[in-house]
Amino acid sequence: MPWSTRELAELAGTTVNTIRHYHRLGLLEVPERRYNGYKEYETRHLVSLLRTRRLANLGVPLSKIAEISGDADGTPDALREVDAEVQERIAHLQQVRADIAGILRDDAPADAPAGFTGVASKLSDADSSMIHIYTRLYDQDALDDVREMIENDTDGVNAEIDALSADADQATRDELVERLVPTLAQRLIDYPWLSDPAAHLAKGEEASRQTFAEAVAELHNPAQLDVLARASMSAAERVRELRDPESAH
């Protein structure tokens, strides 16, 4: 007794839609029909379907299954291709799992970049945005250093910049600049590449500088930009003096 489409699907552990799909693609012979149009599958259809499903489950594209089934066993190349792809996908998925584990462990925002889940809660919106941009501008070594800087930022000076309102008066700004300079200077000393990041850029130097500048400008108000600019200049100057006392004025 031959099988109906549904029976064949259940025998093969698949669905009627899959069977009809394979008919459309010519991957499975269309069987004889009863007088009422019902299809009547036989053993050869079941075996053919099982072979096709086996290859499909291994990740062989349906478009290649016909040729692979044709050649007896002279096509290990196709399988090697599939294997290479599968290997890559496993590696990617394992990285994904590690990242998700980090996010859940640190109770970080779901979109926190890899490596920054532990410090995400310390970041202002602006800094969080900058981190996302850094991931596209810097290489891994530089990103590791950035994470370290955030971890070591214990004096809360970042939070104070974040809180600075656009109409902050001159005295408030000056005071914040003074408090910022030592921190920034120490960073320039601890991470010398900050003064010349060319070796740590993922893209071109000029494009990266512009992107960075654009982002800083758009993410901060005028008072913040004023403070950041002056503090950066002073910090750089102080580090130059430390390195070459002769040039001090």
Added chain:
Amino acid sequence: MPWSTRELAELAGTTVNTIRHYHRLGLLEVPERRYNGYKEYETRHLVSLLRTRRLANLGVPLSKIAEISGDADGTPDALREVDAEVQERIAHLQQVRADIAGILRDDAPADAPAGFTGVASKLSDADSSMIHIYTRLYDQDALDDVREMIENDTDGVNAEIDALSADADQATRDELVERLVPTLAQRLIDYPWLSDPAAHLAKGEEASRQTFAEAVAELHNPAQLDVLARASMSAAERVRELRDPESAH
């Protein structure tokens, strides 16, 4: 200076089509345009795109990204769901890799069922087809035993059945039956479940029996079926006699 669509795509490490796709889905705000209709992206678009890409890379469906980005960090459930799926996919892909490795190692046909790569070259077309069907009828223990039987088939009796032509004369058939009986009897002794496979069936008993019978009938010619039927009966009888000598006639 704002970015064009292509520039934004390169900054974010993605494609212009992805950006346009996210516009259609409402996942990325459409920026202001220049007088000529060109889009002008700013930092907030870059950051938004990077956040979305991060979630998409983690395997979050685009349809869920809006809500996840909305809730600050109160949606670890969505990530846990994704993680469970990823875990399953990794396990499946690792099984696939193991299977492919077996096929390549044994130089087996690409669609050889798992576990049968080592014996695939010993099988006739009919037996190879039967193996595919067994994978849907029997459980893993039974399949392991089937593989063992094939490995231990050293007298080449299977090959002789395969070679038996439909018009083989009576003497040839009788001789083959005689040679088959000891082998079949030994199998029934070594694997007692063969006489009562109910406990090893993946589907219902009657359906499995019918499928098995159909397949055997369609995959062999009349002479082969004659020999198989008679040899099976004799082997079963011989085993009964061995177990209960009193019943011998």
Added chain:
DNA sequence: TTGCTCCTCACGTCACGTGAGGTGGC
């Protein structure tokens, strides 16, 4: 005028899934 970049539909891809609308025997 030629090249280059941008734009918007509309349709294609991959491997099916999902109705809609109809048929046939109990």
Added chain:
DNA sequence: TTGCTCCTCACGTCACGTGAGGTGGC
């Protein structure tokens, strides 16, 4: 007559990719 199974289009899904056809400044 009602339920159940089968059938064939046609369209939907997911996350984009791929042309087709047109525009605008150098």
